[in-house]
Each structure stands twice: as structure tokens, then as C-alpha cells.
Amino acid sequence: MGNSQNYINSKDSDSFDKKTLSIVHLLYPYVKQRLKVGEALGIFPRNMYKTNGIIDDVILSIYEANDIKSIDKNDLRLSMFETANHKLSSLFDKEEWHKNSISTVDILKEELKQLEEKFTVDDGYDLIMNEELDDISYHQNDHEQKISPYDDAQENILTFLDFQDTSLFENHKKRTTLRKMYYLLPVQASNVFDLYILGKLNMQEIASMMKIDIVEVKKIMETVKEMFKKQLN
Numbered sequence: 001m002g003n004s005q006n007y008i009n010s011k012d013s014d015s016f017d018k019k020t021l022s023i024v025h026l027l028y029p030y031v032k033q034r035l036k037v038g039e040a041l042g043i044f045p046r047n048m049y050k051t052n053g054i055i056d057d058v059i060l061s062i063y064e065a066n067d068i069k070s071i072d073k074n075d076l077r078l079s080m081f082e083t084a085n086h087k088l089s090s091l092f093d094k095e096e097w098h099k100n101s102i103s104t105v106d107i108l109k110e111e112l113k114q115l116e117e118k119f120t121v122d123d124g125y126d127l128i129m130n131e132e133l134d135d136i137s138y139h140q141n142d143h144e145q146k147i148s149p150y151d152d153a154q155e156n157i158l159t160f161l162d163f164q165d166t167s168l169f170e171n172h173k174k175r176t177t178l179r180k181m182y183y184l185l186p187v188q189a190s191n192v193f194d195l196y197i198l199g200k201l202n203m204q205e206i207a208s209m210m211k212i213d214i215v216e217v218k219k220i221m222e223t224v225k226e227m228f229k230k231q232l233n
Contacts, residue, residue: 016071020059023077027084030198031055034088037190040183043092058083081199082209085191092187156197161229174232181231185224192220 032051039046061083062076071079154169157178161168168174182190192210195201203221207214 015069016063019071019073019076020080022073023080024055026077026199027055027058027080030081030194031084031088033194033198034191037183037187038088038092041187044094049091054084054087057087078201078205078209081195081201085195085209088191156200160197161225161232163232168232177231178228181228189220189224192217193224196221 028051031054035049035051035054038044038049058080062079066079154166158164158166158168168178182193185193192206195206195209196203201209203214203217207217210217
């Protein structure tokens with residue numbers, strides 16, 4: 001009986017492993033990019049946290065907390081992203097302790113306000129940035145940030161921006177502009193953006209996962225899209 005039970009558990013484990021492996025290719029770039037953001041902002045030391053280590057912790061947490069025999073692949077996907085987002089947010093919060101008493105909704109609303117304040121409207125009713133892209137804050141890690149955040153997700157970012165011209169990632173100036181604009185985004189806003197572009201979660205899934213209104217998610221994505229398109233066109 002014991003051997004039979006071990007065999008069943010082994011089969012369940014194999015099935016769980018196959019499901020997780022089919023999701024990791026989406027989770028890995030998301031986790032990797034969030035760690036890069038934390039490092040670029042000086043929130044935690046470079047190379048202190050490893051992408052594979054975070055993902056291993058995510059999988060172990062889900063394995064221990066769920067009936068792996070019956071877990072649906074889509075539920076597993078959302079659970080993996082939610083767990084990863086929680087773990088990553090905890091890393092940021094350890095340093096940004098003063099934000100601990102503020103809800104995610106309040107943080108996102110404040111960051112959306114800040115993001116919108118980076119624009120003004122010119123005489124032609126076009127959005128223009130209030131901050132210069134060559135601000136010194138963008139150059140703190142220039143020697144370490146040689147590629148844009150979305151070099152590994154070119155198709156996704158081009159689709160998001162409604163760009164037909166693939167030369168965006170071939171043009172050094174535009175790649176540099178994209179990178180600088182990305183690191184201009186507030187932490188929570190770039191997190192929403194990464195979940196959408198890298199994780200391929202839809203806006204409703206992001207809203208549910210972060211426990212915020214989908215309207216807030218759409219506002220962030222629309223603002224980021226206009227900002228990027230204005231500067232890259």
C-alpha cells in the first residue's frame with residue numbers, strides 16, 4: 001500500500017512539475033526585471049537576490065499550500081504570479097518601510113498622480129514630458145544598463161505601442177530613450193506594466209491579483225502607453 005501511495009504521489013509531483021515548467025518561461029523575465037528595478041533604484045544590493053532563488057521559493061510555497069493533484073494550470077499560473085509578486089513586494093517593503101501602512105490602492109493612486117504630473121499639454125494638445133530625459137538620475141547606472149528592459153519582449157512591447165516598425169529595438173537612441181522612460185516609472189506602475197508585458201497577464205487578472213480596481217490598472221497602462229509613444233515617435 002505504501003509503495004502504491006508513493007507512486008501516486010510521484011505521478012502527482014511529475015504532473016505539477018510539468019505544469020510549473022510550462023509557466024516559468026513567463027515568470028522568469030518578470031521576476032528578473034523586478035529584481036533589476038530594485039537594484040537600479042538602490043533598494044537592495046546588486047546580486048543579493050537571484051531570479052532562480054525567488055522562483056524556487058514560489059514553487060515550494062505553492063507546492064506546500066495546495067492540493068497539487070487537482071490544481072488547474074491556469075489557477076497555478078495566477079498563483080505563481082501572485083506569490084512572486086507578494087515575495088518581491090516584501091523585498092521592496094523591507095527597505096521602503098514607510099510605505100507599509102499605505103494600501104496598494106493608495107500607492108497606485110498616488111503614483112498615477114505623479115506619473116500624470118510628468119506631463120503638460122502643449123499648444124497642439126499633445127502630451128509632453130515635464131522632466132528632461134537626460135536628468136542626472138537616469139545616469140546613475142548607465143554603465144550597468146546597456147540594454148533596454150524589454151529587449152527580451154520586443155514583440156509584446158511593439159504590439160502594446162501599436163508599432164509596426166520593428167526598428168525601435170535597432171535604433172540606439174530609441175532603445176536608450178525607452179530604457180530611461182521605463183526607469184522613470186514609479187515602482188508600482190512599472191510592476192503593473194511588467195505583469196502585463198512580461199507576464200502576459202490581462203488587466204483583469206492584474207487587478208484581481210493586486211486587489212485593485214481594473215480602472216486603476218487601465219489608467220496606468222494608458223498613461224504609460226501615451227508617454228512611451230510620444231517620446232519614441
